[in-house]
Amino acid sequence: xxxxxxxxxxxxxxxxxxxxxxxxxxxxxxxxxxxxxxxxxxxxxxxxxxxxxxxxxxxxxxxxxxxxxxxxxxxxxxxxxxxxxxxxxxxxxxxxxxxxxxxxxxxxxxxxxxxxxxxxxxxxxxxxxxxxxxxxxxxxxxxxxxxxxxxxxxxxxxxxxxxxxxxxxxxxxxxxxxxxxxxxxxxxxxxxxxxxxxxxxxxxxxxxxxxxxxxxxxxxxxxxxxxxxxxxxxxxxxxxxxxxxxxxxxxxxxxxxxxxxxxxxxxxxxxxxxxxxxxxxxxxxx
Amino acid sequence: xxxxxxxxxxxxxxxxxxxxxxxxxxxxxxxxxxxxxxxxxxxxxxxxxxxxxxxxxxxxxxxxxxxxxxxxxxxxxxxxxxxxxxxxxxxxxxxxxxxxxxxxxxxxxxxxxxxxxxxxxxxxxxxxxxxxxxxxxxxxxxxxxxxxxxxxxxxxxxxxxxxxxxxxxxxxxxxxxxxxxxxxxxxxxxxxxxxxxxxxxxxxxxxxxxxxxxxxxxxxxxxxxxxxxxxxxxxxxxxxxxxxxxxxxxxxxxxx
Ligand SMILES: Nc1ncnc2c1ncn2[C@@H]1O[C@H](COP(=O)(O)OP(=O)(O)O)[C@@H](O)[C@H]1O
Ligand SMILES: [Mg+2]
Numbered sequence: 001x002x003x004x005x006x007x008x009x010x011x012x013x014x015x016x017x018x019x020x021x022x023x024x025x026x027x028x029x030x031x032x033x034x035x036x037x038x039x040x041x042x043x044x045x046x047x048x049x050x051x052x053x054x055x056x057x058x059x060x061x062x063x064x065x066x067x068x069x070x071x072x073x074x075x076x077x078x079x080x081x082x083x084x085x086x087x088x089x090x091x092x093x094x095x096x097x098x099x100x101x102x103x104x105x106x107x108x109x110x111x112x113x114x115x116x117x118x119x120x121x122x123x124x125x126x127x128x129x130x131x132x133x134x135x136x137x138x139x140x141x142x143x144x145x146x147x148x149x150x151x152x153x154x155x156x157x158x159x160x161x162x163x164x165x166x167x168x169x170x171x172x173x174x175x176x177x178x179x180x181x182x183x184x185x186x187x188x189x190x191x192x193x194x195x196x197x198x199x200x201x202x203x204x205x206x207x208x209x210x211x212x213x214x215x216x217x218x219x220x221x222x223x224x225x226x227x228x229x230x231x232x233x234x235x236x237x238x239x240x241x242x243x244x245x246x247x248x249x250x251x252x253x254x255x256x257x258x259x260x261x262x263x264x265x266x267x268x269x270x271x272x273x274x275x276x277x278x279x280x281x282x283x284x285x286x
Numbered sequence: 287x288x289x290x291x292x293x294x295x296x297x298x299x300x301x302x303x304x305x306x307x308x309x310x311x312x313x314x315x316x317x318x319x320x321x322x323x324x325x326x327x328x329x330x331x332x333x334x335x336x337x338x339x340x341x342x343x344x345x346x347x348x349x350x351x352x353x354x355x356x357x358x359x360x361x362x363x364x365x366x367x368x369x370x371x372x373x374x375x376x377x378x379x380x381x382x383x384x385x386x387x388x389x390x391x392x393x394x395x396x397x398x399x400x401x402x403x404x405x406x407x408x409x410x411x412x413x414x415x416x417x418x419x420x421x422x423x424x425x426x427x428x429x430x431x432x433x434x435x436x437x438x439x440x441x442x443x444x445x446x447x448x449x450x451x452x453x454x455x456x457x458x459x460x461x462x463x464x465x466x467x468x469x470x471x472x473x474x475x476x477x478x479x480x481x482x483x484x485x486x487x488x489x490x491x492x493x494x495x496x497x498x499x500x501x502x503x504x505x506x507x508x509x510x511x512x513x514x515x516x517x518x519x520x521x522x523x524x525x526x527x528x529x530x531x532x533x534x535x536x537x538x539x540x541x542x
Contacts, residue, residue, distance in 0.1 A: 142399060149398035149405070150384070150391045157374050157385045164372040166356035167334060167365070169389045169452050 012129075016197045018237045019132035020190045025217045025229035026139055027186035032223050033152075034179040035159035037090060039211040040081075040097035041187040043104040044074035046206025048188025049195040050114055053123045056196065063126040063196065067135075070192025071185040078184035079177070086176045101211055108203045119202025120195075127197040135193065139186060143226055155179060209251060216258045222268020231270045287311055288333070288364075288456060288489070293342035295328055295511075302328050303511045306342070312455045312487035315478065317502035319492050319522075321531060324508040326491045327369055330458050334366050335359045346456070361389065365454035367445045369461045369491075375434035379425055379444055382433050383416035386451025419447040422484075423477055439470035443477060450486065457481065459490040463497055475501060495532060499523060507531070 024045055031038045048070035055061045055069055085096045108114045115121070146152045154175050157165035166172045195201045213236065221232020236257075243253070261268065288310040295303040303325045310316045318326050331337040333344060335356040344351040346362055354362075365386075374382050384391075391412050397405030420426040423443035428436070433444055442462060449457055462478065463471045478501065482488045492498045498505060499519045507515040507522055509531040515522050522528055 145398045145401070149409075150388050150393075151395075151398070153377070153381055153385050154388055156377060156381075160374045160376060161372050163336065163356070164368070164374070165385070167360055168386045168448070169357050169360040170385070171355075171357050 013198065014237070014241060016127065016129070016132060017194075018234045019129075019136055020194045020197070021214070021217065021233040021237050022230040023132075023136050023139055023190040023193070024187050024214050025221065025233040026136075026143060026226065027183040027190065028214055028218045029223055029226065029229040030143065030179050030183040030186070032218065033159060034155040034176055035162065036086065036176055036180060037094045038097045038180060038183070039094050039215065040078070040100050041183060042206050042208075042211035042214055043101035044078065044184040044187040045191035045194070045210075046104060046108065046203070047074040047077060048191030049201050049206065050108060050120070050191075051188075052192035053120045053195045053201055054113065056124050056126070057120065057122070063124075066126075066196070067131075067189055067192045070195075071189040074188035074191075075181045075185040078181045082177045082180045086173065086180060098208065098211065101206075101208060105203050105207045108206075114203070117203065119200060119204075121200050123195050123199055123201065125196060125199055127193050132193055132197075135189060140226055147226075151175070151178075212251075212255075212258075216255075218268075220257055220261050220268060222265075222270040224267055224271055227272075228268045228270035232268065235269075287347065289343075289345045290329075290333075291343045293329070293332060293344065294340050295325070295332060295337065296340050301511060303332075306508070306511075306513055308506050308513065308516060310456065310487070310489045312347070313485075314503040315482050315488045315490065315501055317490055317492060317498040317505040317519075318508060319495060319498055319505055320508035322493055324493075325511040326493070326508055327460055329508070330366055330460055330491065333359070333458065334364065360452050360454075363453070363455040364458065365449035365452045365456075366458035367442070367449055367460055367462065369464060371438070371441050371445055373433045373436075373441050373444050373448065375432070377433060378430050379420060379433055379436075379447075380413065380416050380429040382444055382448050383419050383451045384412055386448045387412050387415065390451075390453060416447075416451065419450055420444075422450070422480065423447050437470075439466055439473060442466070442470075442474060446477060446481065450481070454486065456487040456489055459488065461491050461493065463492070463494070471497065495523070 024041060028038070028041050031041070051073040052066045052070035055066045061069070081100055085093060088096055109117055154165065154170045157168060157170060158172055158175055162172055191206070217232035217236045218229045219232070220236060221230065222228030290309070291307050293303055293306040294301070306329065318329060320326055328337065332339050333351065335351065335354045335358065339352060346364060349362055351359060351362070374385060377385070391408045393402070393405040393408045396402070417426050417429055420429055423446055425440060425443055425447065433441065436444060459478065463474050466474060475497070478488060478490070490498070490502070502519055505517065505519055505522045506513055507525070507528050514527045514531060515525040
């Protein structure tokens with residue numbers, strides 16, 4: 001068992017990262033499932049990370065309360081910015097949410113309380129493996145149940161054809177706002193878990209590059225179901241470690257992966273129907 | 287009754303509808319015909335809240351429709367289909383129809399997560415009802431198929447079933463047989479008659495005169511955004527202005 005202990009000592013951070021990014025990937029999946037191309041979730045994750053770190057460091061809140069706040073703070077921000085911006089469609093929403101992310105990054109960079117460019121140090125390492133597993137499990141269960149309810153069908157209808165969906169009696173704006181706010185809360189909790197797993201956070205981790213990374217994970221994995229985004233998060237979290245020599249070029253590599261997947265696997269690498277067909281099984285929804 | 291009074295719509299300087307007034311009863315089959323570009327689809331878009339009238343009023347069963355969002359119009363009991371079919375292609379037939387039941391499936395937000403009895407029974411009932419609606423248009427055998435795999439004519443039938451799932455009193459059909467071959471047209475005509483006989487009011491747009499003549503109880507004719515005739519199919523067919531409107535256009539005889 002000694003090797004296991006050694007393995008864990010070396011790689012626990014990496015395993016935590018996979019869990020955290022799986023949660024973030026699911027948060028983006030939720031907005032995409034409803035047809036919203038939002039790039040705000042990296043910033044929501046950052047808000048969750050900073051709010052939770054500050055509450056731990058300065059107010060000494062218990063960890064569970066810190067995590068609740070990590071979810072609520074970005075959800076509240078999402079509610080406020082969502083009302084005017086969610087009316088935008090496609091690439092305009094992407095641009096608006098990207099701009100929002102930059103605003104958040106610049107604010108964090110220039111405030112005293114957030115430690116400016118140096119970030120925050122000495123965050124208590126309260127995150128345990130089971131916290132991540134439990135929260136991720138809850139998210140998976142909740143989203144899987146939602147998909148099989150009228151809300152899930154409404155999201156899919158909105159993604160396919162907003163006008164037709166509204167004429168089915170669906171309040172499109174309210175559903176979009178719900179997906180956006182819930183996605184923000186999930187990303188925020190992931191940020192809180194991350195901050196309390198890594199001891200140190202800085203504005204660099206939640207900027208533009210991160211927003212693109214997260215989107216890459218989901219597009220790479222596939223948006224057809226819940227498994228794809230998590231597979232994408234795992235692979236794209238592991239890959240840079242496996243390809244350490246590429247480190248400087250990671251951004252280029254991610255961009256390349258995104259382009260190749262979009263070109264050759266438009267539904268991502270995890271597409272149940274195609275995988276079943278590969279093994280000669282009949283078509284079914286996954 | 288759907289009451290349309292002095293309805294007008296312009297896009298910038300372009301006047302698309304002017305002074306349009308007529309009533310559509312909730313029962314029977316009512317037709318709105320006119321050449322391409324006459325403004326027929328615009329009338330539907332105004333009724334269903336996709337566009338706002340520039341002038342005039344719209345009301346359904348005494349309730350004002352102007353300013354309502356599309357989903358609110360649906361709640362009042364008006365459903366529609368589209369000239370260029372807009373089904374949810376990546377969903378199954380059953381899911382398509384169940385989307386139409388969105389507001390009729392009464393269970394709380396937590397139902398799905400707790401897998402509550404109310405949730406399960408509402409979903410089961412909705413599913414049964416959806417299968418029944420699919421059987422009305424003879425598609426129930428393919429309920430689990432993806433809608434994308436349907437032929438053009440069957441997609442139209444699915445769109446009927448999905449619209450009926452919202453439990454409308456009035457069903458607006460925008461050129462339901464456009465782009466169909468003769469066999470498909472005949473089938474769809476029967477489906478429309480069936481729907482009407484089940485007690486739904488039907489208000490349909492068509493630009494092929496021959497098709498509506500045998501189907502509608504009453505017809506309004508629109509040309510360049512104005513009503514030029516209203517009456518029974520007989521009256522409309524023999525109206526010189528209508529003949530003129532149709533013969534004066536290139537698309538008159540090739541409207542297959
Ligand atoms: N949203 C819009 N913006 C500008 N012009 C429009 C719009 N919708 C329709 N029109 C114009 O209004 C006229 C009538 O269109 P439409 O109602 O679709 O005709 P029909 O359904 O009778 O063929 C056409 O000239 C069309 O170009
Ligand atoms: Mg039209």
